[in-house]
Amino acid sequence: MDFLDRFAVPNPGPTIYASMVAIALTTIAIIIGLTYFKKWGYLWREWLTTVDHKRIGIMYLISAILMLFRGGVDAIMMRAQTAVPDNTLLGAQEYNEIFTTHGVVMIIFMAMAFIMALMNFVIPLQIGTRDVAFPRLNALSYWLYFAGAMLFNISFVVGGSPDSGWSSYFPLAGTDFSESVGTNYYMIALQISGIGTLITGINFITTILKMRAPGMSLMKMPMFTWSALITNLIIVFAFPVLTVALAMGTMDRLFATNFFTTENGGMDMLWANLFWVWGHPEVYILILPAFGIYSEIISTFARRNLYGYKSMVYSMIAISLLSFLVWVHHFFTMGQGALVNSIFSITTMAIAVPTGIKIFNWLFTLRKGSIVLTTPMLYSLGFIPIFTIGGVTGVMLGMASADYQYHNTMFLVAHFHLVIIPGVVFAMIAGLFYWWPKMFGFMLNERLGKWSFWFIAISVCLTFFPMFISGLDGQARRMYTYSESTGFGVWNMISFIGAIGLAIGFALIVYNIYYSVRYSPRNIPADPWNARSLEWATATPVPDYNFAILPEVKSTEAFWDSKIYGDKLFNKRIEPIHMPNNSGMPFIMGIIFFIWGFAFVFGLWILLVLSTIGIGICLALRSYEKDEGYYIPVDEIERVEKTGGKKK
């Protein structure tokens, strides 16, 4: 029994037991469902072994939506707990666990996955190519992300959740103050999915640099592709920092080293610095693709080409460089001294300049445009004012001396939610509505879409604006309760009502997906939005090989110009197309990495060695494998093209 004790949850409560039952029932239901409908083979052939960037994108999308709900439930529980003073719905420990997992799930497993989903699906189509540079590695990236996400999500039913905040500051995250395996889960799960993200970064940089359609010079790339290129460059230089920090944290917790301890020369501030050297660029890894999406959507629905293309590119480059030079602003109050704080204060405020340039470019794009108010456009228009409020309060926080007032209060919480939600989440929903017809061959319902927008936009303001006030009044973040005399009660109640509104808004999006799957017309054109870039130049649904003939590009908005001026995109003859074979290896490696991570979390060293050997064997098999792919013959391509992309 001693062996099994370690898997017990340290603070079990009715919610935990209910979740265990729910997880068990869901798993059984999925297994029975797949067997009953005889879908195992389909699942394996078409999805688990796929190396097609479009299908990988869709798998990221499904995972991201699942994680959005996991993180959303956490959020609702937090708002419910703090809605009234002296509430006893949750205990302090439960509250700690919930705000920790909320942060990690939303940033790493929801927002990142959503971005990966849209990048995977859109980028190869947008640059007019047939797949990414390394399709097999792309699948591996997804399965590593998935392994990390699952590992993190089982923590609350096996062994205990992490509870030291998404930033996991030491010594709080050390073994003295976090005794359960929770923080081990944090370290290992982030490590695994971080490796996946790094591989994606390498893959997409290579793809964008080397595989663009003939004629598409760097300065003719669509803005979303530009943002993806810069994002992936940030990934490649920021994620190794996280890798090192997590490795040190893991060693501190499992091997009793002294990197971040407060004795024997350990230095707890080293963690804070390393974490934010990764963490701040991470913020821009999230926001830059969102900016790219807004650029696409705003120019499409304003029916104008993007204002200030070059300044858009240069401001993104400026943001990417500055993003590495601001990390200290996360802990102005933690003893650097005035000189260091001043420098980082200035760099922080400097980021507002390129961001402001981008905001004005979008406004100028809208000016004199014939604006079409579709759902994606509504989200993009809603983004501009709300994000600006979030951004300007960020500049307030960036003033080091004033930050002593705001630091670690609800003011900060209001600030970063008001940049991340309108910045990233709105962009992801807008992108989802915008590219959905290309992904699935039918459109999402516009009426429901607009309802969800108004619910979400108003609720975001309702949830987070009161936090500015309670924060300035001195309500600290991460406090699980407060007394009535503080007067925070009314603001937190408004927040709670807003959070319910957000939940309704997201539920409407899911209902919209269900409704549209059932009732939306399927005979839509390949270019339903009258859009401007190459992904709309191919058939809907997109054939496996994307483009029967690779497009040739003369301008920034080649597809638009082909519609308006009649430039011909497809000039060559159809030739046999080389395609990569599907492979089960990435999925199997994902499973082995999951076992590896689980063994690491609980210090099961034999299992750890065995799974490490397993990973080595997979790599060796890959090295010896002869996989030349296959060719799709010309007559089959012509047949597919005649049916408008449908397979049979």
Added chain:
Amino acid sequence: MKVDKSLPLEYGTEQNRLNILGFWVFIGAEIALFGTLFASYFTLINRTGNGPAGAEIFEIAPVMIETILLLTSSFTIGLAIHAMRMGKVKATITFFIITLLLGLGFLGIEIYDFIVFIHEGATLQTSGFTAILFLILGTHGAHVLVGIFWGIFIISQLFKHGLTPRTNNKAFIFSLYWHFLDVVWIFIFSFIFMKGML
């Protein structure tokens, strides 16, 4: 697979060119990784707690031998690629084997060095300084170990298939990796050992 005859074999196909660029980007990430380790090393260098400082445990002889072995191996992998470009498969394999043997020698002495450190009271758990010292040397050593396994796979494929666009591409990318480890070692040698002993 279309092979472009105007380029060296390892650049011959489209996928080969992608592989090489992708690997350069990966090396970029590795530079960030080791950069972080070096930054952490210099943050923790004086935080020795009750344990020894670098000058008390570093010894010149094993470090010099390690340096000579690894630098020579970087030279021999260069010769291997030179032989590969001239189409000499036997010479390529021979230089590959010599490279890996030198790498193995390097690892052996590094492990010996670790044992010496531990005997002198500098274990992984002793202090912040010893932790980062072992982490940075261990990360480099682990890279060498992975490289040795990888190199063995490539040698066996060179035996089996000879010099093809595929094997040449793998061998060339391996050489990039190996040279990179050498560059990292030069930094470790200069800024950890030399600076620590002065």
